[in-house]
Amino acid sequence: MFEFRKTILVVEDEKDMSRVLEVRLNGLGYKVITAEDGQKGLEKAKSEKVDLIILDLMLPKMPGEQVCREIRKDQQIGDIPILMLTAKSQDADKIVGKVIGANCYLSKPFDSAVLIEEIEKILKPG
Amino acid sequence: MKNKINLFQFTSELLSLLIFISGLVLLYGWISDVSALKSIFPGAVGIKTNTTICFISIGLGLWFLQEKRMHLSLARLSAMILGSLVLLIGFLTFSEYVSGINLGIDNFLLKEPVGAILTSSANRMAFTSSINFILVGSAVLLLLQQRKDFFCYLAQSFAFIAIIISLITLLGYIYGGSLLYLPIKYSPVIAINATFLFILTGICIMFSRPKCGFMKTVSSEGPGGVIMRVVYPIAILIPMFLGWLKLYVEKEKIFTNETGVLFVAIVNLTFISIYLYALSRRLNYLDIERQKGEQAQRLLVNIVESSDDAIIGESLSGTILSWNKAAERMYGYSFAEVKGKNASIIIPAHKEQEMLELYKRIKRGEHIEHFETEHCRKDGSCMDISLSISPLKDDRYGIVGFSAIARDISERKIEHERILKDKQYLEMLINSLPGIFYVLDADANILLTNRKLSEVTGYSMEEVLKMKGTDFFSEKDKKLIEEKIRQVFEKGEAEVEAYLITKAKKIIPHYFNGMRIVKDEKPILVGMGIDITERKSAENKLKESLRLKTDFTNLVSHELRTPLAAIKESVSIVLDDLTDPAGPKQKELLSIAQNNIDRLTRLINDILDFQKLESGKVEFRFEKNDLNEAIGIAVKTITPVAMSKGLDIILKLEDNLPRAAFDPDKIIQVLSNLLNNSLKFTEKGNITISTVREGNVIKVTVADTGPGIKNDDLSKLFVQYGQLERAPGSTGLGLAISREIIRAHGGKIWAESKFGQGLTVHFVLPIIERRERGG
Numbered sequence: 037m038f039e040f041r042k043t044i045l046v047v048e049d050e051k052d053m054s055r056v057l058e059v060r061l062n063g064l065g066y067k068v069i070t071a072e073d074g075q076k077g078l079e080k081a082k083s084e085k086v087d088l089i090i091l092d093l094m095l096p097k098m099p100g101e102q103v104c105r106e107i108r109k110d111q112q113i114g115d116i117p118i119l120m121l122t123a124k125s126q127d128a129d130k131i132v133g134k135v136i137g138a139n140c141y142l143s144k145p146f147d148s149a150v151l152i153e154e155i156e157k158i159l160k161p162g
Numbered sequence: 163m164k165n166k167i168n169l170f171q172f173t174s175e176l177l178s179l180l181i182f183i184s185g186l187v188l189l190y191g192w193i194s195d196v197s198a199l200k201s202i203f204p205g206a207v208g209i210k211t212n213t214t215i216c217f218i219s220i221g222l223g224l225w226f227l228q229e230k231r232m233h234l235s236l237a238r239l240s241a242m243i244l245g246s247l248v249l250l251i252g253f254l255t256f257s258e259y260v261s262g263i264n265l266g267i268d269n270f271l272l273k274e275p276v277g278a279i280l281t282s283s284a285n286r287m288a289f290t291s292s293i294n295f296i297l298v299g300s301a302v303l304l305l306l307q308q309r310k311d312f313f314c315y316l317a318q319s320f321a322f323i324a325i326i327i328s329l330i331t332l333l334g335y336i337y338g339g340s341l342l343y344l345p346i347k348y349s350p351v352i353a354i355n356a357t358f359l360f361i362l363t364g365i366c367i368m369f370s371r372p373k374c375g376f377m378k379t380v381s382s383e384g385p386g387g388v389i390m391r392v393v394y395p396i397a398i399l400i401p402m403f404l405g406w407l408k409l410y411v412e413k414e415k416i417f418t419n420e421t422g423v424l425f426v427a428i429v430n431l432t433f434i435s436i437y438l439y440a441l442s443r444r445l446n447y448l449d450i451e452r453q454k455g456e457q458a459q460r461l462l463v464n465i466v467e468s469s470d471d472a473i474i475g476e477s478l479s480g481t482i483l484s485w486n487k488a489a490e491r492m493y494g495y496s497f498a499e500v501k502g503k504n505a506s507i508i509i510p511a512h513k514e515q516e517m518l519e520l521y522k523r524i525k526r527g528e529h530i531e532h533f534e535t536e537h538c539r540k541d542g543s544c545m546d547i548s549l550s551i552s553p554l555k556d557d558r559y560g561i562v563g564f565s566a567i568a569r570d571i572s573e574r575k576i577e578h579e580r581i582l583k584d585k586q587y588l589e590m591l592i593n594s595l596p597g598i599f600y601v602l603d604a605d606a607n608i609l610l611t612n613r614k615l616s617e618v619t620g621y622s623m624e625e626v627l628k629m630k631g632t633d634f635f636s637e638k639d640k641k642l643i644e645e646k647i648r649q650v651f652e653k654g655e656a657e658v659e660a661y662l663i664t665k666a667k668k669i670i671p672h673y674f675n676g677m678r679i680v681k682d683e684k685p686i687l688v689g690m691g692i693d694i695t696e697r698k699s700a701e702n703k704l705k706e707s708l709r710l711k712t713d714f715t716n717l718v719s720h721e722l723r724t725p726l727a728a729i730k731e732s733v734s735i736v737l738d739d740l741t742d743p744a745g746p747k748q749k750e751l752l753s754i755a756q757n758n759i760d761r762l763t764r765l766i767n768d769i770l771d772f773q774k775l776e777s778g779k780v781e782f783r784f785e786k787n788d789l790n791e792a793i794g795i796a797v798k799t800i801t802p803v804a805m806s807k808g809l810d811i812i813l814k815l816e817d818n819l820p821r822a823a824f825d826p827d828k829i830i831q832v833l834s835n836l837l838n839n840s841l842k843f844t845e846k847g848n849i850t851i852s853t854v855r856e857g858n859v860i861k862v863t864v865a866d867t868g869p870g871i872k873n874d875d876l877s878k879l880f881v882q883y884g885q886l887e888r889a890p891g892s893t894g895l896g897l898a899i900s901r902e903i904i905r906a907h908g909g910k911i912w913a914e915s916k917f918g919q920g921l922t923v924h925f926v927l928p929i930i931e932r933r934e935r936g937g
Binding site for chain 2: 050063123143148
């Protein structure tokens with residue numbers, strides 16, 4: 037295969053949500069890797085070549101917040117953009133800002149159009 | 163009256179001493195042989211040794227016999243011995259005269275030189291002297307028998323006879339004769355000095371007992387006493403003097419016998435006239451005094467009779483002597499019925515012992531005042547009375563009875579008992595109150611409280627009453643309470659919640675209130691403290707349940723989001739034809755699903771928003787912003803929908819509006835809510851948005867041409883869950899959220915409407931920064 041497609045890692049414990057996102061992103065032409073908990077998400081972010089991580093905040097084993105921080109600390113993968121997804125509507129500032137280090141934040145349920153817009157903003161700058 | 167008695171007794175005592183001393187002097191005269199002392203005149207009869215001894219004894223005896231010494235048994239004994247001695251000497255001498263036997267008692271002490279005149283045997287006293295000594299010695303012994311008046315009469319009679327016998331001698335000396343012719347055997351002549359001493363002795367005996375025998379009359383206050391004291395001495399002395407004068411003038415041959423009689427008659431007449439006149443005056447005066455006295459007494463009787471209190475006179479033994487009208491009314495007995503009866507007829511059996519005690523006290527001279535006891539009426543019924551008893555004193559006999567003043571206090575007692583019952587009732591009420599009752603003064607001293615305070619705090623009632631109202635609190639609460647007490651006294655009332663600290667250091671939350679009332683012209687604080695432990699715990703439970711509700715809502719809302727997101731995205735993917743293309747019918751149905759997912763999402767968001775606003779968890783970012791700009795943003799989002807419905811959006815915005823401090827996101831949310839509301843309900847016409855500066859505020863108005871709402875429903879408009887009519891896509895929380903946001907800005911939101919003519923909503927925001935949360 038010609039690997040010119042961008043790869044998006046979806047870290048989401050809800051299998052339905054994960055699957056829906058995979059379908060949507062595939063439709064948009066992205067390669068999608070999934071992880072069902074924070075720990076696996078972190079491992080995959082390190083082992084695979086990832087262009088964007090869509091990270092759920094509430095995750096088993098390692099919360100999304102920590103995953104985000106671990107990634108930002110890591111020199112190899114520290115600059116991978118992270119799009120945070122959460123059912124929690126508060127603390128948007130903390131998540132997006134320097135505290136955690138996510139690039140943007142969408143609260144569930146999100147609008148498909150907004151999601152696509154944000155992804156494209158990150159992956160196709162200019 | 164007392165003075166006269168005293169004067170008699172004083173004179174008597176003086177005389178006794180005089181006799182005693184004279185006796186001593188005469189004895190000295192005998193021992194040192196001074197004839198001037200023995201016989202006064204040369205050639206006159208001389209006094210005998212035994213006579214002097216007898217006078218010494220009788221003088222001393224009479225001194226001991228004085229009434230004021232009668233309580234001393236030694237004095238009584240001395241008087242008896244001395245009196246007996248005199249009686250013995252007198253009797254022995256008398257026996258010598260009668261029997262002719264010389265008992266040798268006459269020269270027992272000293273021998274008389276031979277040749278004494280008018281003396282039967284050497285140094286033997288006169289026959290009359292011996293009789294006199296028997297009389298006065300007996301009188302002394304008789305007077306020692308106190309009590310009986312009869313002895314008094316007898317003793318005074320003896321003394322009188324002794325005086326008469328002495329007077330005969332004395333007059334013999336004065337007139338020069340008569341008795342000197344009696345047979346020498348009886349040597350009847352008493353020495354002149356002895357004659358005087360006998361008279362004085364007689365007087366001394368008389369005067370020593372002015373309150374008994376004949377002297378009773380002499381010393382009395384009545385006219386009889388006056389006659390005896392004033393007339394008697396003169397009546398004796400004048401004839402004696404006149405007799406001497408007559409003899410004298412006849413002897414000197416100044417007058418003849420006939421003229422002498424005439425002279426005596428004239429002088430006597432003159433003296434007696436003057437004297438009787440003076441006496442009559444005196445008696446008349448006394449009679450007037452007596453009448454006055456009687457008048458005063460009648461007045462006194464009237465007072466007693468008209469008294470409302472029963473006044474009863476009783477003898478020492480309790481015999482009823484007087485009984486006034488009030489007593490007749492009170493006890494139901496007439497005076498005739500009780501006269502001479504014992505007062506015990508009105509005393510109930512169980513009070514008799516008590517009365518006997520009282521009698522004892524009265525006999526000691528005590529006054530008894532307002533003694534509460536019981537008396538019974540003729541009909542057997544009894545009443546409570548207040549009794550005052552005073553001893554009745556007589557000058558002569560001391561306490562002779564007593565007067566009792568009795569007042570019926572049954573009613574007073576009933577009243578007293580009623581007051582006592584009322585007090586007990588009040589105490590019972592106060593003690594049965596569910597809380598702590600207290601009355602405090604301005605310094606927080608506890609004036610009155612109920613048992614509850616003692617029960618709750620564990621301090622005894624005695625301890626509690628010594629404590630201040632503020633002593634039951636921590637330092638912090640104490641200041642608060644002091645402040646509230648001040649408030650009560652200044653403003654009339656106050657209330658406070660504080661923690662009561664018990665003796666065992668347990669802390670109990672209480673609610674206290676206080677009202678100012680006035681008692682005895684002084685303001686005091688009355689109030690109650692109520693244990694609010696249960697209320698506090700209920701409050702805590704409520705808080706807890708509210709927190710649980712919030713937690714639950716949060717949880718539910720969050721948990722709903724993830725499945726909603728999955729559904730929404732799934733539907734969206736199908737609609738976007740990312741999968742196999744769907745038919746138009748499928749797409750229509752999927753659109754319906756999508757709309758409802760959106761609605762559900764809004765509902766969840768609104769619930770969370772409102773909850774956060776309501777619990778104050780939302781942080782506002784107040785910045786100086788242009789309100790017109792915010793309106794522009796809000797209007798932009800609804801314009802497409804308005805256009806599709808064919809509605810006009812009219813903007814009437816004031817130029818150069820001052821900037822206000824607000825959170826733009828939140829105010830845009832409010833504007834969107836209002837605009838969306840209008841959009842939903844308005845089918846034709848327009849939506850007008852205007853801004854205007856009014857004083858310190860900017861007023862924003864959103865008006866539509868929709869159906870409007872009824873006046874009654876206006877108040878429900880901003881209430882949470884208060885949606886009046888189900889509108890598609892509305893959560894019913896929009897206006898409630900808007901109200902919370904405007905309040906948080908220190909503004910105000912309200913609506914006005916005419917039914918059928920659209921709805922107008924206004925809100926104002928302050929221009930100058932005012933961040934305090936409203937409501």
